[in-house]
Amino acid sequence: MSSVPATVIALIDQRQYEEAGEFPVERGYIWTSCASVENGNPLFWDDEVAQAITGGPIASPTMLSVWFRPHNWSPGRDEQPLPLRVHFDLKEVFDLPEAVMTDNTIVFHDPVRPGDLLVTRQILRSVSEPKTTKLGTGRFWVIDVEYLNQDGQLVGVESYTGFGYRREEAGE
Amino acid sequence: MIPLFTLSNISVGDELPDLVYEVTATTVVLGALASRDWRPMHHDHDFAVNRNGTRDIFLNTPNQAAWFERYVTDWTGPFGRLGRMKFRMKGSVFPNDTMTMSGVIEGTDIDGVGCGWASLLVTLSVDDEVRTDCSVRVAIPCDVDDNPWLRRGDQWIP
Numbered sequence: 001m002s003s004v005p006a007t008v009i010a011l012i013d014q015r016q017y018e019e020a021g022e023f024p025v026e027r028g029y030i031w032t033s034c035a036s037v038e039n040g041n042p043l044f045w046d047d048e049v050a051q052a053i054t055g056g057p058i059a060s061p062t063m064l065s066v067w068f069r070p071h072n073w074s075p076g077r078d079e080q081p082l083p084l085r086v087h088f089d090l091k092e093v094f095d096l097p098e099a100v101m102t103d104n105t106i107v108f109h110d111p112v113r114p115g116d117l118l119v120t121r122q123i124l125r126s127v128s129e130p131k132t133t134k135l136g137t138g139r140f141w142v143i144d145v146e147y148l149n150q151d152g153q154l155v156g157v158e159s160y161t162g163f164g165y166r167r168e169e170a171g172e
Numbered sequence: 173m174i175p176l177f178t179l180s181n182i183s184v185g186d187e188l189p190d191l192v193y194e195v196t197a198t199t200v201v202l203g204a205l206a207s208r209d210w211r212p213m214h215h216d217h218d219f220a221v222n223r224n225g226t227r228d229i230f231l232n233t234p235n236q237a238a239w240f241e242r243y244v245t246d247w248t249g250p251f252g253r254l255g256r257m258k259f260r261m262k263g264s265v266f267p268n269d270t271m272t273m274s275g276v277i278e279g280t281d282i283d284g285v286g287c288g289w290a291s292l293l294v295t296l297s298v299d300d301e302v303r304t305d306c307s308v309r310v311a312i313p314c315d316v317d318d319n320p321w322l323r324r325g326d327q328w329i330p
Contacts, residue, residue, distance in 0.1 A: 029206070036199075036206035036235060039242035043250045052173050053250050054321045061254050062237035069208035098224065101233050105258040107330050111321070135225070167225060 004127045008093060011124050015146075017085050018121040021067045022074075025116045029066060030059050058111040064147050064156045067112070068120050086122045086143050087162050096138045096164035103161035109154045112147075118155065119148045125159070138165030175313040176249035179280060179288035182312070188247045188275035188292070195231070197267040203235030230264035240294055240306045243273045248310060253320040255289065255330030256309040263303040265296065272297045280312075285327050288314040 002009070034044050042049040043058060050057045059067075070081040082088045091099055112118065128140040145158040193199075204214035209232045212219035220229045231239075237257065245252050265271055279291035292308040309330065311320035320328075 029208075033206045033238055034242075036202045037238045037242045039238065039245070041242070041245045041250055049173065049250055053319060060238065060241060062234070062241040062257070063207070065234050066207050069210075072210045100261075102261055103259060104233050104237070104261075105256065106237065107256045108254050109328065109330065110324065 003129055005093065008090070008124075008127055011086075012126065013123060015121045015123055018119065019068075021118045021120070022070055023067075025059050025067055025112055025114050025118065027057065027114050030057075030063065030114070033060055033063050033066065054111055057114050059113065059116075061108045061111070061156070062106065064106065064108075064112070064158060065145070067118050068147075084122065084143065084145070084160065086124050087141070087160070087164075090124075090127065090139075090141050090162070091164045094139055094164060096166055098136065098167060099138075099162055099164040100135065101160055101162050102140070103159075105159040107157045107159075109156055110149065112149065112155050116149045116155075119150075121146050131163075133163065133165070135163065136165035136167045138163055174316045175251040175318075177312075178316060178318070179282070179290070179312045179314050182277055182280060182290060184277055184279060186277045188243070188277075188294070191243050191246070191273040193271050193273075195265055195267055195269045195271055197229065200229050200231055200235075200265075200267055203238070204232050207232060207234035207238070209234060226264055226266075228266040228268075230266050233259070233261070236261075236265070236296070236304055239273065239296065240308065243275065243294060244292065244308055244310055247275070248312060251313050251319060251321070253311040253323075254308070255311055255328075256307075258307045259304055260306075261304050263298075263301065265298060265303050269298040271303070275308075278307075282314060283329055285323075285329060286314065287320060287323060287327070287329065288312045288318070 123144040125142040143160045147156045201215045213224045214232045275294040294306045295302045296304040
């Protein structure tokens with residue numbers, strides 16, 4: 001018999017937390033991301049190349065999640081909003097103070113372009129029974145994040161496997 | 173403008189050129205901030221060690237994705253279009269690590285709508301220990317007139 005609560009099982013395959021990004025896709029961040037890994041792909045740096053190959057500038061495909069990470073601070077907000085909220089919900093439900101991501105799959109669909117305002121939604125796919133690893137004892141879970149542009153076109157799907165855990169040592 | 177190579181120029185077992193990079197604290201912090209990841213384990217040594225129980229701050233997942241993208245598209249050139257990436261994190265990458273990215277072609281195919289694909293296994297290693305491996309499916313032009321970026325809707329099956 002599963003030790004996963006019925007309230008959690010009921011959330012599996014349900015779309016949650018649909019929200020728009022806090023800001024449109026912008027080139028400054030694309031360049032910052034490329035600079036962080038020294039990515040010289042001319043699609044991101046040379047407008048003539050981008051026009052010829054992709055019909056104009058695009059964002060680096062692996063930046064999908066970047067457009068949804070909230071500002072560290074914004075006026076009038078008391079609490080830091082959490083990205084990937086389903087992940088944090090599960091940490092709370094299972095009282096697991098630590099977590100790491102173990103697997104991450106990204107499927108890329110239509111290109112993301114500067115000026116796009118993306119929409120995302122999160123879908124819990126599975127939760128494991130308790131497991132013990134070298135980090136501690138906890139549970140694995142899989143969460144899909146779908147990304148769509150302002151025209152409703154799917155631009156990508158990220159699938160995360162997280163491990164929420166409690167360290168073996170006392171006094172965290 | 174033409175592709176650097178086409179699908180007929182590559183074969184299963186071909187190896188991509190290695191990328192060797194000295195990771196610093198700046199690498200980790202810049203990568204975290206570039207991906208808008210403000211979590212302290214990616215910039216706060218004390219938090220990483222005493223709260224997370226890791227050796228130091230470490231590369232975050234979105235920035236590792238950016239490293240894998242850079243590695244693959246260094247090889248394909250701009251006509252290469254990523255379809256899918258799957259990471260398996262086996263260990264963290266810390267400041268003062270020398271990371272080596274390596275890749276090998278595990279398969280090539282043309283799908284039902286005529287798009288050419290290379291399936292790659294890319295590894296990120298430190299001291300010959302694989303810290304992350306990444307299976308990549310990347311679209312490669314079938315000929316010099318082909319451009320995978322023009323595919324939309326049901327013509328793009330990543």
